[in-house]
Amino acid sequence: xxxxxxxxxxxxxxxxxxxxxxxxxxxLSFSGDRFLSFPPSSVSLQWYAKFFGDDGWRSAxxxxxxxxxxxxxxxxxxxxxxxxxxxxxxxxxxxxxxxFVLLPLIVPHIITxxxxxxxxxxxxxxxxxxxxxxxxxxxxxxxxxxxxMSALQGVDINLExxxxxxxxxxxxxxxxxxxxxxxxxxxxxxxxxxxxxxxxLVIALFLSGVASETxxxxxxxxxxxxxxxxxxxxxAFLIGITVLVLLADAAVKRLVARRSAG
Amino acid sequence: xxxxxxxxxxxxxxxxxxxxxxxxSLNIGSGEFVSLLGPSGSGKTTTLMMIAGFVEAxxxxxxxxGQDVVGxxxxxxxxxVVFQNYALFPHLSVAENIAFPLRVRKLPAAExxxxxxxxxxxxRLSGFEKRLPGALSGGQQQRVALARAVVFHPPVVLMxxxxxxxxxxxxxxxxxxxxxxxxxxGMTVVYVTxxxxxxxxxxxxxxxxxxxxxEQLGEPKRVYEEPGSIFAGNFLGEANLIGGRxxxxxxxxxxxxxxxxxxxxxxxxxxxxxxxAGHFVRPEKISLLRERNDPAEVENVLPGTVSRISxxxxxxxxxxxxxxxxxxxxxxxxxxxxxxxxxxxxxxAAWNAAxxxxxxxx
Amino acid sequence: MVDAAVMxxxxxxxxxxxxxxxxxxxxxxxxxxxxxVFVAPTLWFFFNSLRETGQSLPEVMxxxxxxxxxxxxxxxIIKTNWISLVxxxxxxxxxxxxxYAMSRSRGLALTLMVICIVLPYFTSIIVRTYSWMVILGxxxxxxxxxxxxxxxxxxxxxxxxxxxxxxxxxxVLLPYLVLTLYASMKSIDDRLLHAAxxxxxxxFYTFRRIYLPLTLHGVFSGCxxxxxxxxxxxxxxxxxxxxQDMMIAMLIEREVELTLNWPLASIMSLFLLAITLVLYAVYxxxxxxxxxxx
Numbered sequence: 001x002x003x004x005x006x007x008x009x010x011x012x013x014x015x016x017x018x019x020x021x022x023x024x025x026x027x028l029s030f031s032g033d034r035f036l037s038f039p040p041s042s043v044s045l046q047w048y049a050k051f052f053g054d055d056g057w058r059s060a061x062x063x064x065x066x067x068x069x070x071x072x073x074x075x076x077x078x079x080x081x082x083x084x085x086x087x088x089x090x091x092x093x094x095x096x097x098x099x100f101v102l103l104p105l106i107v108p109h110i111i112t113x114x115x116x117x118x119x120x121x122x123x124x125x126x127x128x129x130x131x132x133x134x135x136x137x138x139x140x141x142x143x144x145x146x147x148x149m150s151a152l153q154g155v156d157i158n159l160e161x162x163x164x165x166x167x168x169x170x171x172x173x174x175x176x177x178x179x180x181x182x183x184x185x186x187x188x189x190x191x192x193x194x195x196x197x198x199x200x201l202v203i204a205l206f207l208s209g210v211a212s213e214t215x216x217x218x219x220x221x222x223x224x225x226x227x228x229x230x231x232x233x234x235x236a237f238l239i240g241i242t243v244l245v246l247l248a249d250a251a252v253k254r255l256v257a258r259r260s261a262g
Numbered sequence: 263x264x265x266x267x268x269x270x271x272x273x274x275x276x277x278x279x280x281x282x283x284x285x286x287s288l289n290i291g292s293g294e295f296v297s298l299l300g301p302s303g304s305g306k307t308t309t310l311m312m313i314a315g316f317v318e319a320x321x322x323x324x325x326x327x328g329q330d331v332v333g334x335x336x337x338x339x340x341x342x343v344v345f346q347n348y349a350l351f352p353h354l355s356v357a358e359n360i361a362f363p364l365r366v367r368k369l370p371a372a373e374x375x376x377x378x379x380x381x382x383x384x385x386r387l388s389g390f391e392k393r394l395p396g397a398l399s400g401g402q403q404q405r406v407a408l409a410r411a412v413v414f415h416p417p418v419v420l421m422x423x424x425x426x427x428x429x430x431x432x433x434x435x436x437x438x439x440x441x442x443x444x445x446x447x448g449m450t451v452v453y454v455t456x457x458x459x460x461x462x463x464x465x466x467x468x469x470x471x472x473x474x475x476x477e478q479l480g481e482p483k484r485v486y487e488e489p490g491s492i493f494a495g496n497f498l499g500e501a502n503l504i505g506g507r508x509x510x511x512x513x514x515x516x517x518x519x520x521x522x523x524x525x526x527x528x529x530x531x532x533x534x535x536x537x538x539a540g541h542f543v544r545p546e547k548i549s550l551l552r553e554r555n556d557p558a559e560v561e562n563v564l565p566g567t568v569s570r571i572s573x574x575x576x577x578x579x580x581x582x583x584x585x586x587x588x589x590x591x592x593x594x595x596x597x598x599x600x601x602x603x604x605x606x607x608x609x610x611a612a613w614n615a616a617x618x619x620x621x622x623x624x
Numbered sequence: 625m626v627d628a629a630v631m632x633x634x635x636x637x638x639x640x641x642x643x644x645x646x647x648x649x650x651x652x653x654x655x656x657x658x659x660x661v662f663v664a665p666t667l668w669f670f671f672n673s674l675r676e677t678g679q680s681l682p683e684v685m686x687x688x689x690x691x692x693x694x695x696x697x698x699x700x701i702i703k704t705n706w707i708s709l710v711x712x713x714x715x716x717x718x719x720x721x722x723x724y725a726m727s728r729s730r731g732l733a734l735t736l737m738v739i740c741i742v743l744p745y746f747t748s749i750i751v752r753t754y755s756w757m758v759i760l761g762x763x764x765x766x767x768x769x770x771x772x773x774x775x776x777x778x779x780x781x782x783x784x785x786x787x788x789x790x791x792x793x794x795x796v797l798l799p800y801l802v803l804t805l806y807a808s809m810k811s812i813d814d815r816l817l818h819a820a821x822x823x824x825x826x827x828f829y830t831f832r833r834i835y836l837p838l839t840l841h842g843v844f845s846g847c848x849x850x851x852x853x854x855x856x857x858x859x860x861x862x863x864x865x866x867x868q869d870m871m872i873a874m875l876i877e878r879e880v881e882l883t884l885n886w887p888l889a890s891i892m893s894l895f896l897l898a899i900t901l902v903l904y905a906v907y908x909x910x911x912x913x914x915x916x917x918x
Contacts, residue, residue: 079654108897156349159352166414168362199747246746
């Protein structure tokens with residue numbers, strides 16, 4: 001069909017335009033010039049050296065990693081339990097309850113952020129990393145619930161019934177049947193909840209204070225003052241993390257596909 | 263191995279205001295093969311799920327070997343269950359699937375190995391230990407599911423349409439095999455199916471369910487020959503129901519709208535019948551004759567015209583127009599040297615009173 | 625053969641008669657988190673901030689009224705809705721052909737397209753915004769190219785205005801729409817289209833009468849999600865907009881950061897939250913929540 005070919009051509013161009021900005025940032029980050037301009041006339045790692053050599057950026061990176069790690073742990077555990085409850089449990093007004101759990105994705109982050117900030121100031125929680133992670137968990141947990149709900153829905157309830165009828169107790173069914181079967185999805189949700197926190201700006205902006213500035217917050221501050229070229233390297237680093245997460249996710253999925261086919 | 267007994271007393275299940283199973287009482291003896299047969303929505307699977315413990319009974323009791331198990335969680339009921347889609351654990355090998363109930367019971371490794379080997383031998387799957395369920399055919403998966411359900415010697419094995427996913431030929435083969443294993447091990451089996459041939463082929467007792475109730479139960483041949491209701495009669499196979507009114511002259515006598523009298527050996531009441539009475543006869547019990555030979559020794563005779571001929575292979579099915587818009591289905595064996603009737607040919611349908619029943623409204 | 629009696633030693637049938645616990649209670653920890661860290665702070669914030677605006681309910685209502693009808697806020701509300709609407713429509717025009725091409729492709733072509741959508745989707749919003757600042761800035765890529773080609777003599781103002789905001793936001797929100805549309809197009813049975821063609825319909829007629837109506841549901845839910853996310857958007861407009869592109873979320877941030885005017889911030893937040901919840905209710909009514917994020 002000719003029309004199909006034309007649409008596919010247009011879509012190809014649009015798709016290229018969608019990745020282009022990201023590719024440009026990555027290329028720019030390797031610029032050897034004193035000021036960033038595209039295309040760079042020479043190649044160097046100077047901006048990366050600046051990024052990793054600067055105490056401020058380094059501590060922001062460290063803060064981001066700790067917070068994202070804690071968020072990942074909190075939201076994966078709570079999200080898994082919640083998803084299991086949604087798929088297998090009897091919950092009053094289930095759909096409405098689900099819509100409530102997903103609400104943090106919908107409510108503008110700015111509202112969540114300032115409300116949290118408003119409550120955190122008197123409690124002295126601003127700048128506390130674990131608290132930022134708890135705040136991030138609120139927006140990361142719906143993602144975990146969505147991923148794991150669809151994975152759990154793919155697990156035939158008769159498998160659990162079969163295990164029960166064969167004499168296994170609930171905990172054994174969970175450990176020996178449910179957990180191994182949703183392990184890939186569990187890893188996906190761990191990866192994506194990590195990423196959600198690692199990339200999150202608005203909540204961190206209000207809760208981080210001076211002590212716990214995360215990478216996105218530092219980029220934000222820098223973009224609002226004067227744009228330092230180091231940001232290209234920091235951005236490329238964040239893109240790199242995203243690529244890693246997506247690759248890890250794809251690897252997990254491939255592994256599973258191969259295992260179930262064999 | 264000795265199969266256990268099951269006793270259901272006034273079993274009932276409500277979902278909100280809807281009653282899915284009502285007042286089911288049933289006695290299943292040790293070593294019996296009992297089928298719950300019925301259309302979808304008849305409550306047969308819900309009944310099975312209540313016995314297994316996956317669905318909570320609203321009222322009534324379930325006694326296994328005389329012990330009431332209502333309220334006992336499924337994992338403590340010690341019943342073997344074979345599921346419709348097998349429910350094999352996809353991440354565990356065949357041997358690990360079968361070993362599962364033994365492992366949760368913490369049997370010693372040597373005994374587990376011995377029993378798994380025994381169970382695989384029973385279902386003739388030795389050599390498949392290391393395979394994953396995904397790499398097996400439907401029939402093989404079915405066998406693994408069966409092995410897993412019997413390996414811990416449960417007193418009762420429950421099966422929920424276990425052959426539903428197999429094609430016709432394989433299904434028959436598996437029926438024979440399951441039946442053979444059941445008899446060899448002396449298992450008590452409760453088997454849910456909607457396929458009447460399957461139920462008749464395997465069961466000691468068929469329980470026909472309809473609308474959440476037991477419609478009729480009994481040995482396959484008796485239920486087939488003497489259905490207690492029109493529903494049961496139709497569900498077990500093709501049947502003719504000729505409407506008419508009761509004839510006062512003799513017991514079991516019906517007069518059709520064309521004035522013919524038909525006699526039946528037994529009479530039942532059925533409220534679902536629209537006319538005052540109906541004469542029930544299965545198509546294979548009727549013989550067709552050319553009009554000129556009038557059979558004297560048969561009680562029921564109806565003249566008619568062949569309106570349709572369907573060649574079904576081993577059987578030739580005729581539709582015979584018997585006047586007043588009614589028609590009769592007649593199945594004749596496609597036996598050697600037989601001359602087929604032609605469409606439009608005048609014939610006489612004849613059958614014995616012993617092969618028919620009468621249903622009267624009420 | 626093994627004796628049946630051996631088996632009963634592992635399990636004492638009838639020993640435990642406690643009722644099976646429904647797994648629904650596993651939702652509790654999650655609910656506690658959301659109630660303590662999401663709902664409670666929000667209510668606390670609204671309650672305390674609004675209390676500063678007046679002693680009684682009528683007074684508070686009057687304060688809310690006067691804020692919402694002040695010209696700055698009114699302009700911001702109109703601007704926010706206008707920008708969100710434009711972003712949604714532009715995103716739809718771009719997303720539809722991409723999703724269509726994806727649903728009709730397989731193999732390498734599909735993989736490449738998925739990468740082009742998913743990579744930006746999971747990249748930090750601030751990085752995505754920065755990338756467009758690099759492209760549209762005064763010394764950015766576009767101006768460089770145009771200057772070098774001699775098409776312009778001085779750099780164009782491509783950023784710090786409404787079009788900059790629209791470009792940036794569309795870029796950030798586009799993947800949501802593409803993924804929603806892709807899901808709905810993927811679920812269309814090809815045989816319906818073949819049937820239409822076999823009944824004598826032209827390609828365009830088939831598209832207009834069969835394909836398009838079948839995707840409308842996806843179009844509606846996708847657009848709704850994009851619009852909902854647009855009206856609360858903060859990062860991109862704050863970085864790429866000019867002084868005249870003040871959206872509600874930016875106003876809220878400014879009141880908190882610069883003037884510490886909590887009552888004003890809370891009134892605007894309440895308004896923004898109300899619109900969001902109403903639209904979410906519409907979404908809830910029409911769409912499958914589980915497909916929310918594509």
